[in-house]
Amino acid sequence: MLTLYHHAFSQHARRVTALLDEAAIPYSIQHVALNEGAHLRAAYRTVNANRQVPTLVDGTLTIHESNAILRYVCNKYALVDWYPTDPETRAIVDQWLDWNQCRLAPPVTDIVYNRVFMGAGADAAVIASGESQLAELAEILAGTLSSSPYLAGNGPTIADLSVGSNLTQLLLAEMAMAHPVVEAWYQRLSLIPGFARSLPS
Numbered sequence: 001m002l003t004l005y006h007h008a009f010s011q012h013a014r015r016v017t018a019l020l021d022e023a024a025i026p027y028s029i030q031h032v033a034l035n036e037g038a039h040l041r042a043a044y045r046t047v048n049a050n051r052q053v054p055t056l057v058d059g060t061l062t063i064h065e066s067n068a069i070l071r072y073v074c075n076k077y078a079l080v081d082w083y084p085t086d087p088e089t090r091a092i093v094d095q096w097l098d099w100n101q102c103r104l105a106p107p108v109t110d111i112v113y114n115r116v117f118m119g120a121g122a123d124a125a126v127i128a129s130g131e132s133q134l135a136e137l138a139e140i141l142a143g144t145l146s147s148s149p150y151l152a153g154n155g156p157t158i159a160d161l162s163v164g165s166n167l168t169q170l171l172l173a174e175m176a177m178a179h180p181v182v183e184a185w186y187q188r189l190s191l192i193p194g195f196a197r198s199l200p201s
């Protein structure tokens with residue numbers, strides 16, 4: 001059985017449970033208490049030298065990087081709707097997976113870290129910069145989603161689960177990508193049972 005090292009407030013970990021639950025793949029959760037520094041202890045470093053969640057263990061295979069985990073699960077269980085095999089659609093899925101990590105994740109992390117965890121030490125300039133980046137990124141998302149219900153076509157893929165998990169993360173900071181097209185897409189995603197189940201409670 002798969003083992004997922006996880007924390008419910010990690011968007012990177014939640015995107016993986018969204019897929020596993022949606023595809024009804026059995027797995028066990030190992031909660032990593034980030035708030036208690038469990039990820040910094042030697043025992044966890046042997047699981048993930050980056051000291052981060054998620055990590056997936058499948059027999060002798062141990063992998064980190066949430067999007068690599070999503071791809072692995074799709075490849076292993078032939079989840080071709082979630083990770084289409086035709087080169088063009090797959091390229092679009094990969095594009096959004098990389099965009100999510102390279103462009104969207106940094107401002108989301110900055111905003112949530114400062115607004116939720118830093119209290120009086122929050123850096124207002126970092127938050128303002130994050131907000132301005134989000135406005136630009138929302139337009140980019142909307143550019144695709146105004147002509148397509150999901151990022152890579154008519155059905156949801158792992159790109160939607162991955163990008164959507166960052167929008168959920170913004171909600172922790174009581175923020176959203178305020179664009180009607182993006183909001184409508186997020187509502188569609190929220191109706192996917194696995195995605196809905198992954199939301200932090």
Ligand SMILES: N[C@@H](CCC(=O)N[C@@H](CS)C(=O)NCC(=O)O)C(=O)O
Nearest residue numbers: 010011012051052053054065066067
């Ligand atoms: N690129 C990694 C990022 C993982 C990540 O940043 N995880 C956060 C939780 S959302 C974490 O474990 N943070 C603890 C730390 O970096 O000290 C992925 O996509 O899996």
